[in-house]
Amino acid sequence: MIRLLADPARAAIVEVLAAGPACTCHLVEDLRMTQPNISNHLRALRHAGVVTAEPHGRYTYYHLSADVLEAAAAHLAELAARARASAGERREC
Template sequence: MSFNQPVLISAEVDVIRVLADPLRAQLVELLANGPACTCHLVTDTGAKQPTVSHHLKALKDAGLVVAEPRGRFTYYRLLPDPLERSAAALAALAEQARTNANQLREC
């Protein structure tokens, strides 16, 4: 993920760019059903453990998930607030596009 590019939706978390990776998007969908440990996510995705761990770290670094140690295992939980803020920003862009759909700029 390149941090030199402009942020698409939010200065806090660029959810769109983080979720552009198909495996990360799949992990977020799985975690929306509740916390899971890496072993569950490896089984559910079919990806190798190092790959899943790499993407969980990216999601954690982006503030989309938190890690919760439980005994020998670490469970990952999806945080809904960054998703909600990005959804609101996308909805506002859609409304702006709808409002300005007929506002042609002169050449």
């Protein structure tokens, strides 16, 4: 998830979708990226479960999956808590 969202274009798509569902044409306009580029990034985000697609007439609207992002955030928070708790411990060589 970290590697997926580390890409600036994907992070920008997620930022736009956090404001609400959008179709590819909205993302192209908002982010000033090409449609094939947006589609490639959306495919990766869909595959990871970060976004879902909803057909609506001729268009497909993409929704951000809050549950997936919350699960990733909880995992990172747990790692941070473990790191904080064990900061002074060293393993013997």
